[in-house]
Amino acid sequence: KKNLMFSLIAGILIILSLIFVLALPTITVDDPTPANNTNQTQNWSYFNFTSDENLDMTYLYLHNNTAPAAGPRNMSNDSQTHWYLNLTLDEYAYNWTVQMVNTSNLTHSTNSSMYYFTIDYTDPTPKINVPVDNYNSTSVNVTFVLNCTDATSSVQYLELWSNFSGTWAYNQTNNSVHSGVNWNITVNGITDGYYLWGAYCNDSVGNNNYSIEN
Structure with missing residues (x-):
């Protein structure tokens, strides 16, 4: 009986050792x-x-x-x-x-x-293609063509900024823009004056940048 008991204990120890080794x-x-x-x-x-x-x-x-x-x-x-x-x-x-x-x-x-x-540690690149810098218009309605490019991450949103209202602020926002794809928007009712406008964009990582055109 003792030999049988020792054999059982030895067998259990071997099994436990194998479980430990194979874990x-x-x-x-x-x-x-x-x-x-x-x-x-x-x-x-x-x-x-x-x-x-x-x-x-x-x-x-x-x-x-x-x-x-x-x-x-x-x-x-x-x-x-x-x-x-x-x-x-x-x-x-x-x-x-x-x-x-x-x-x-x-x-x-x-x-x-x-x-x-x-x-992604590089800021995206916003750009206004139309109108050109120092543009003069005889119309109160002006069309803007802008885009944003990012080589690594997706563009989260693109905004047109201006001081058409007398205060520098965003004018319109595009939340479904894609990198390098132009966004065409028309701003109506701009009164006579000298204005600043620019593009601002943010990528999916949180990098952001803006470009001002006169």
């Missing part, structure tokens, strides 16, 4: 790692992860929307459970995953979900 590491994504579907306005990203068990290595897979997937990047660590990497990055839409490899004799690793983020 996959759990990944925790820590700040300030780019969260899913977020935007950044700086030219770097810091990736920061912890695991619930000791790791041999952690790899970051990162690629952008115009290039094929890059090979794994080895991450640094200050312990076997904390891994990090700081990268200088160009303006693109990116996606990333992380792979953690534990210290068991068997090769065991966990891959994270895929995360998407955009880096």
Whole structure:
């Protein structure tokens, strides 16, 4: 009976050991790692992860929307459970995953979900194409043709600004504009005078810019 009991205990311990060895590491994504579907306005990203068990290595897979997937990047660590990497990055839409490899004799690793983020630190470019600078009109109704371009992010809105009313303020807003596409609007009832007008636009990341034409 004792031998049987010892055999049962040994068998249970072996099973528990196998479960422990075969268990996959759990990944925790820590700040300030780019969260899913977020935007950044700086030219770097810091990736920061912890695991619930000791790791041999952690790899970051990162690629952008115009290039094929890059090979794994080895991450640094200050312990076997904390891994990090700081990268200088160009303006693109990116996606990333992380792979953690534990210290068991068997090769065991966990891959994270895929995360998407955009880096865009350049202001959009608004422009008024019509009328030209220092334009003189004999009509009280003037047509304006303006657009906004952004190489990385979508344009959130475009506005015509002026002091036709005597105060510098926005005149009209387009919330469905697309990058580089002209917006034609006519302002009616402009009285005689010398005026300023300009275009202002904002992109989906929060960058903004304006251009004044006389």
